[in-house]
Structure formats: C-alpha cells, structure tokens
Amino acid sequence: MKSLKPFILASLVLVFTGCSSVNDSSSGNSLVEGDWLIPRGEVVDGGPGQDGIPSIDDPQFSVASNVSYVGETRIVTGIKIGDTIKAYPHQVMDHHEIVNDAVGDTPYCLTLCPLTGTAIAWERVIDGETVEFGVSGWLFRNNLIPYDRKTGSRYSQMQMRGINGPESSTQLNTIQVIQTTWSTWREMYPDSQVLTTNTGFSRNYSGYVYGRDYYLDENSGTLFPVQNSDNRLPNKARVHGIIAELPADQNAQVKVYQIGLFGEGVHLVSDQVGGEDVIVAGSTNYNFAVSFHALPEDGTELNFEPVQDELPFIMEDQEGNRWDLFGYAVEGPRQGEQLAPTNSYTGYWFAWADFFPELSIYRWNS
Structure with a gap:
C-alpha cells in the first residue's frame, strides 16, 4: 500500500x-x-x-x-x-x-x-x-x-x-x-x-488536499474507519452505482459497475436493476460511466449500439437517433428528448460498500 x-x-x-x-x-x-x-x-x-x-x-x-x-x-x-x-x-x-x-x-x-x-x-x-x-x-x-x-x-x-x-x-x-x-x-x-480559481479564497488549487497518494487506485487507505469492509474490489476502485429505489438507506437495492473494466472506447451494458431496464455507458480510457432508464417516455423498446470516437455522442439506436453523454437525443427523430437518468453517481468502491452492504457488482463476461 x-x-x-x-x-x-x-x-x-x-x-x-x-x-x-x-x-x-x-x-x-x-x-x-x-x-x-x-x-x-x-x-x-x-x-x-x-x-x-x-x-x-x-x-x-x-x-x-x-x-x-x-x-x-x-x-x-x-x-x-x-x-x-x-x-x-x-x-x-x-x-x-x-x-x-x-x-x-x-x-x-x-x-x-x-x-x-x-x-x-x-x-x-x-x-x-x-x-x-x-x-x-x-x-x-x-x-x-x-x-x-x-x-x-x-x-x-x-x-x-x-x-x-x-x-x-x-x-x-x-x-x-x-x-x-x-x-x-x-x-x-x-x-x-469551467469553474475558475477566482473563489475569493487563497488555496493551493494545483495540489491535492489529502495528498496525491490518497486518490490512487492502488491505495486502500481511508481517513476514518470503514464499518462494512468489502474486499471484492480494491477500496479506491471508481465505480458507477445505480440505486433502484429511494430512499437510499442501507436497505436500498444497489448495483455497481467498475469503470476500470469497461475497456477501450465506449462500451454499453444493457441490464436490469430493481426490475427496471437500464442502459449503462462507460469507458476506461475516457474514464466515465453514465446510466439511464432504457425506455423512453413512450415506452418504445430501443436497441442501442455504442458510437466510437465521436464524443460526446455515445450511442445510437435503430430509429437513427444519436444520444449524448447526458442522455439527450441530439440527432434523429427524437431530437431534444432525454432518457431519464437513473438514481446514480460515481465514487470509490469502499464508500458504496460501506453505505450499501448488500449491493451487487456487475459481472463482465469473460
């Protein structure tokens, strides 16, 4: 460590x-x-x-x-x-x-x-x-x-x-x-x-508040004790988590997706969380993951395919719509529509596991 x-x-x-x-x-x-x-x-x-x-x-x-x-x-x-x-x-x-x-x-x-x-x-x-x-x-x-x-x-x-x-x-x-x-x-x-350093306060905005080592994937250290330790993933692995239903208490149904396993380019995962169809888009080299409810408001079943090398476009469907990172259709017959975002955010694995001890991890096909 x-x-x-x-x-x-x-x-x-x-x-x-x-x-x-x-x-x-x-x-x-x-x-x-x-x-x-x-x-x-x-x-x-x-x-x-x-x-x-x-x-x-x-x-x-x-x-x-x-x-x-x-x-x-x-x-x-x-x-x-x-x-x-x-x-x-x-x-x-x-x-x-x-x-x-x-x-x-x-x-x-x-x-x-x-x-x-x-x-x-x-x-x-x-x-x-x-x-x-x-x-x-x-x-x-x-x-x-x-x-x-x-x-x-x-x-x-x-x-x-x-x-x-x-x-x-x-x-x-x-x-x-x-x-x-x-x-x-x-x-x-x-x-x-972009937020500037003109905040009204004098700070070293080029540095790392807790030291650079704290933010490294391989560093398992935390500042305060972890109540629900879970070694299925490294503590500092960045994961995108989806909370099936609110409130997001310790009994909430949660599933996480490790950003480091999406691979090169944009990869899509069609999945279910809490019985709801979701589409998760992520990339290891571009370092992001986002998720949406898969069905648009009219309930049409869309078949999504990833779009490569055209960020912020991340996926397209059989109707000819092209969707961006925030879930907006920016081209095609649904232009202006937005897929409903899930209850989700990105954070360190140890925190997700500590807050939601019964959470599950998406398992990639080998």
Missing part, C-alpha cells in the same frame, strides 16, 4: 484537528438537536467546524478552451441544464466541497466529498425559497454531511436526503452529473463553462 503520510499531513489541517463523535462539541461545531436517520454514534466531527471548509457562493467561470490550470488527468464533474454546460474541477472543489450555483431559474448546489470521491448535484429550493448549502463539518462513514442555511437541517450526500433537523426525510431532487478527466471533458465540450 502506498504511504499515507502526505494525505495525513494535509488532513491534520483540515480534518484531524477534531475527529470526535457527534456527542462531543469540543471543536465548537454545535449539534442540531433531534433524531438522526443514520446511526448517531457513527457521525463524527471532521474538525474544521461548520463552514470551516467554505462553500463557493459566487462561482466564477471561464471557457474551457481558455483554461490552463487543470491537469490533463485530473477529475472534473460536469452538469448540463438546458443548453448550459458547466464543469467543476475537483482540484478546486476539494477545497470547498460545495458550490451554490444556478442556471436560469434552476438554482442548485454541486457537492463533492473528496474522501468518498462522490459528486452529486441537487436543486436548492426549500418551501419555494432558494437557499444556500454549506459544509456542516460532520461526516458519516467518511462522507460529507451538508447543511442548509435556512433551516439548519443536515443531509447525507450519498443518501441524497435530509437526515437531521426540520428537513429530515426530505428527498433531494437531484440533477444528473458526469465525472471524467479534464482531457476528456475539454475534448467533448471546449465551449463549456
């Missing part, structure tokens, strides 16, 4: 300054009273306190073709709302974990947990009011717990729901995002908007 010293040293500043249980407020991070939907004893204080890791509330963007500060192999998370396409480099997000943003009349926050490698976006509207989300300072099974600045409620990022406070049990309305490398993203969307 690779040495954990670099990321531990970095973590001393960000996290280990107060790794205490939820019942200990010695770090100054006050506890919201009331019940929790997750095991209260497993909620730990990350150290910096509420908003000690500052969210970005006035994000600034530049055109992708003009961006030079992102490393070719660094991961970015992309989002598409209407005709607007944006990318959020993880080397910036790692320092802030939450960006409060909007496209038109759709306010949303993009959340990234560096420890679990999960990036998830959701609309930030409560009772008809646009609100901001921030970093609570608490963690559950290595995963980010955001809070909203209206009610003070706290949320599980990976469960995508309120877990404590007035909005407890509230299911968040998520927005599909894509994780891939900067080189792949820039090739696909050279005119997209």
Whole structure:
C-alpha cells in the first residue's frame, strides 16, 4: 500500500484537528438537536467546524478552451441544464466541497466529498425559497454531511436526503452529473463553462488536499474507519452505482459497475436493476460511466449500439437517433428528448460498500 503520510499531513489541517463523535462539541461545531436517520454514534466531527471548509457562493467561470490550470488527468464533474454546460474541477472543489450555483431559474448546489470521491448535484429550493448549502463539518462513514442555511437541517450526500433537523426525510431532487478527466471533458465540450480559481479564497488549487497518494487506485487507505469492509474490489476502485429505489438507506437495492473494466472506447451494458431496464455507458480510457432508464417516455423498446470516437455522442439506436453523454437525443427523430437518468453517481468502491452492504457488482463476461 502506498504511504499515507502526505494525505495525513494535509488532513491534520483540515480534518484531524477534531475527529470526535457527534456527542462531543469540543471543536465548537454545535449539534442540531433531534433524531438522526443514520446511526448517531457513527457521525463524527471532521474538525474544521461548520463552514470551516467554505462553500463557493459566487462561482466564477471561464471557457474551457481558455483554461490552463487543470491537469490533463485530473477529475472534473460536469452538469448540463438546458443548453448550459458547466464543469467543476475537483482540484478546486476539494477545497470547498460545495458550490451554490444556478442556471436560469434552476438554482442548485454541486457537492463533492473528496474522501468518498462522490459528486452529486441537487436543486436548492426549500418551501419555494432558494437557499444556500454549506459544509456542516460532520461526516458519516467518511462522507460529507451538508447543511442548509435556512433551516439548519443536515443531509447525507450519498443518501441524497435530509437526515437531521426540520428537513429530515426530505428527498433531494437531484440533477444528473458526469465525472471524467479534464482531457476528456475539454475534448467533448471546449465551449463549456469551467469553474475558475477566482473563489475569493487563497488555496493551493494545483495540489491535492489529502495528498496525491490518497486518490490512487492502488491505495486502500481511508481517513476514518470503514464499518462494512468489502474486499471484492480494491477500496479506491471508481465505480458507477445505480440505486433502484429511494430512499437510499442501507436497505436500498444497489448495483455497481467498475469503470476500470469497461475497456477501450465506449462500451454499453444493457441490464436490469430493481426490475427496471437500464442502459449503462462507460469507458476506461475516457474514464466515465453514465446510466439511464432504457425506455423512453413512450415506452418504445430501443436497441442501442455504442458510437466510437465521436464524443460526446455515445450511442445510437435503430430509429437513427444519436444520444449524448447526458442522455439527450441530439440527432434523429427524437431530437431534444432525454432518457431519464437513473438514481446514480460515481465514487470509490469502499464508500458504496460501506453505505450499501448488500449491493451487487456487475459481472463482465469473460
């Protein structure tokens, strides 16, 4: 296993300054009273306190073709709302974990947990009011717990729901995002908007918050203990997981697809998760995986085939439609339609296994 010293040293500043249980407020991070939907004893204080890791509330963007500060192999998370396409480099997000943003009349926050490698976006509207989300300072099974600045409620990022406070049990309305490398993203969307380092904070955005070793596939180290260890895959293997039905609690039916096994080019998997037909598209060398419900709204059965070397086009069907990475038909008789995204996101294997102990792994034909 690779040495954990670099990321531990970095973590001393960000996290280990107060790794205490939820019942200990010695770090100054006050506890919201009331019940929790997750095991209260497993909620730990990350150290910096509420908003000690500052969210970005006035994000600034530049055109992708003009961006030079992102490393070719660094991961970015992309989002598409209407005709607007944006990318959020993880080397910036790692320092802030939450960006409060909007496209038109759709306010949303993009959340990234560096420890679990999960990036998830959701609309930030409560009772008809646009609100901001921030970093609570608490963690559950290595995963980010955001809070909203209206009610003070706290949320599980990976469960995508309120877990404590007035909005407890509230299911968040998520927005599909894509994780891939900067080189792949820039090739696909050279005119997209990219989050800049003009955040209002002074950070080393070229570095790695937890040290470069933490993010390596072969490094099994985690910052906090893993409750449900599962050695079927390496801890840091990046997998795309599909949650059959919400709520995404530990009893949810989940299936994951290892990005490192999709192979060269674009590969499609027709599968069933929770009795629903899904289509999963992925690529090892382009470093992405996405998934959609296979049937369009009219229920027509489409036969998908992969499209090679034409990203962001990833597949076509027997009707002559060509579909992009976000599930939109960009050519053909269904142009403008979108396949419904699954309840899914990408993250480290150890986190998926820890949150969903009964999950299954897609097995590739040998």
